[in-house]
Amino acid sequence: MSTLSSSSPSPRAARAPVADWFDADYLFGDPLEISRRMRREGHDIVFAPLLSLHFTCSNAVGRAIWSDTDNWCNLRGEIPLVKAIGPNLMFKQDPEHADERAAVNPSLRPKTVTDAWRPVFRRHAERLVDALVEQGSGADVNQHFAVPYAALNLAAISGLTQASWQDIARWSHAFIAAAQNQLNDPSLWPPAERARAEVDAAIDVAIERLKLEPDDSMLSAMVNRPQPFPLDVIRGTIRLAVTGGVNEPQHSLLHGLWAFEQHPEQKRRLLEDPTGFASAFDEVVRWLPPITTVAREALSPVSVGGVAFQPGDIVVLQVSGANRDPEQFHDPDSFNVFRERKPHFAFGGGNHLCAGIWASRAATEVAWTMLFDRLEGLRVVDPDATEWFGFTYRGIERLPVTWDAVRSA
Amino acid sequence: MSKVTFIGADGAVTTADAQEGASVMQTAVSYGVAGIVGECGGFLMCSTCHVYVEPKYLDRLDPPAEDEDEMLDAAAAGRQPNSRLSCQIRVGPELDGLVVALPESQY
Numbered sequence: 001m002s003t004l005s006s007s008s009p010s011p012r013a014a015r016a017p018v019a020d021w022f023d024a025d026y027l028f029g030d031p032l033e034i035s036r037r038m039r040r041e042g043h044d045i046v047f048a049p050l051l052s053l054h055f056t057c058s059n060a061v062g063r064a065i066w067s068d069t070d071n072w073c074n075l076r077g078e079i080p081l082v083k084a085i086g087p088n089l090m091f092k093q094d095p096e097h098a099d100e101r102a103a104v105n106p107s108l109r110p111k112t113v114t115d116a117w118r119p120v121f122r123r124h125a126e127r128l129v130d131a132l133v134e135q136g137s138g139a140d141v142n143q144h145f146a147v148p149y150a151a152l153n154l155a156a157i158s159g160l161t162q163a164s165w166q167d168i169a170r171w172s173h174a175f176i177a178a179a180q181n182q183l184n185d186p187s188l189w190p191p192a193e194r195a196r197a198e199v200d201a202a203i204d205v206a207i208e209r210l211k212l213e214p215d216d217s218m219l220s221a222m223v224n225r226p227q228p229f230p231l232d233v234i235r236g237t238i239r240l241a242v243t244g245g246v247n248e249p250q251h252s253l254l255h256g257l258w259a260f261e262q263h264p265e266q267k268r269r270l271l272e273d274p275t276g277f278a279s280a281f282d283e284v285v286r287w288l289p290p291i292t293t294v295a296r297e298a299l300s301p302v303s304v305g306g307v308a309f310q311p312g313d314i315v316v317l318q319v320s321g322a323n324r325d326p327e328q329f330h331d332p333d334s335f336n337v338f339r340e341r342k343p344h345f346a347f348g349g350g351n352h353l354c355a356g357i358w359a360s361r362a363a364t365e366v367a368w369t370m371l372f373d374r375l376e377g378l379r380v381v382d383p384d385a386t387e388w389f390g391f392t393y394r395g396i397e398r399l400p401v402t403w404d405a406v407r408s409a
Numbered sequence: 410m411s412k413v414t415f416i417g418a419d420g421a422v423t424t425a426d427a428q429e430g431a432s433v434m435q436t437a438v439s440y441g442v443a444g445i446v447g448e449c450g451g452f453l454m455c456s457t458c459h460v461y462v463e464p465k466y467l468d469r470l471d472p473p474a475e476d477e478d479e480m481l482d483a484a485a486a487g488r489q490p491n492s493r494l495s496c497q498i499r500v501g502p503e504l505d506g507l508v509v510a511l512p513e514s515q516y
Contacts, residue, residue, distance in 0.1 A: 067450055110483040341447050341516035351450035
């Protein structure tokens with residue numbers, strides 16, 4: 001039997017070592033630094049008194065916690081994301097959560113992604129490559145491709161097809177800003193409140209259309225279900241999709257372009273054989289995950305990795321650190337699209353595993369393939385000057401690119 | 410308690426005592442059987458608990474539902490007639506002695 005975790009703490013399990021070194025500066029930098037410090041100190045799990053919670057950088061600890069839904073759940077207090085978008089399935093437990101996920105999972109499984117969404121992704125990518133070309137060499141691929149691409153794709157998958165991509169992008173960014181508003185900046189709440197009202201209005205419009213003309217979207221599945229969901233459940237799921245379904249694929253696309261640029265030999269091999277972009281995606285999100293912290297709360301006394309937890313204890317998995325756990329990955333800090341694939345936490349894990357996992361992989365692969373195919377010599381202008389923003393939702397916000405020639409579609 | 414035997418791609422054999430009603434995937438994960446991941450916790454979203462069921466046990470299983478059938482096509486290792494997602498196989502007395510072989514990789 002696995003000895004990593006057991007409910008009812010074993011006599012040898014102790015409280016976690018205290019990270020007195022954890023100060024507010026860590027909240028303004030790259031969260032990976034937390035894991036690096038933990039590894040230097042020789043700890044898989046620490047307690048940070050400043051935040052009254054635990055951090056872990058261990059893949060194995062993460063696996064033990066995220067697969068144990070009897071003893072761990074998503075955070076139950078009022079956290080910024082819930083304040084921003086209201087109750088939603090990410091914070092519910094089974095069977096309620098399973099029921100709500102089951103309704104939308106068919107829209108997001110590989111077959112629907114391949115049959116329904118890939119052609120949509122390709123259409124969006126073609127249109128946006130043309131728009132990027134019109135901007136000319138030096139254009140910001142975030143503003144002119146990654147953002148509209150993610151927003152247009154999310155519109156289709158969610159069912160909010162009558163909303164403009166600009167509105168969807170604005171809603172997503174407002175929710176994300178409020179979701180990482182740990183310091184309670186009051187200016188971040190009103191845009192999120194407005195976005196909620198606008199998303200709900202867009203849902204109302206879409207529901208009427210989808211009752212008459214069902215499609216493969218998440219909203220269509222929820223609305224046309226034999227036992228209808230209450231409206232607040234539908235709203236919660238769609239608001240969550242808007243939050244996660246734009247910002248994350250947007251960043252993954254950019255992080256890949258940046259990572260390929262920093263590794264010319266791998267870029268060269270990918271351009272020779274673009275079928276490699278599918279597995280490259282997995283390495284990009286392992287190395288530069290668009291979500292850098294995920295959390296769980298203990299429901300009962302439980303020990304994991306030699307540490308005894310009490311009910312209410314919170315463990316934050318530092319995703320980029322766990323994704324570079326040397327126990328799990330050989331040469332973990334290296335970016336290597338050809339490495340042996342192993343599970344990591346870019347999409348979380350367990351019963352709440354990101355519903356967008358298949359769609360985001362396909363969409364990003366379609367985009368990279370098309371960008372490099374249409375734009376000969378596509379490259380990032382000054383990769384060393386690229387800046388990163390955010391804590392939990394850390395990513396690139398501006399990425400000028402250039403190219404030598406445009407190939408026709 | 411029912412027994413389930415896992416045969417790794419490298420030939421390693423693990424025989425586990427399975428909790429009644431637990432899935433074969435859950436049994437593998439609790440025993441730390443390398444070669445089964447179960448990344449999505451048994452909700453038919455990952456295809457990383459793929460196993461090859463020893464043929465004589467195959468008939469004792471209910472055929473895969475539509476969702477499992479679709480996800481089996483997405484399994485990294487080739488789908489065979491005896492392929493199943495082990496999160497969908499519940500252990501019980503009628504499956505006592507179940508033997509499954511594990512694919513080379515779940516990714």
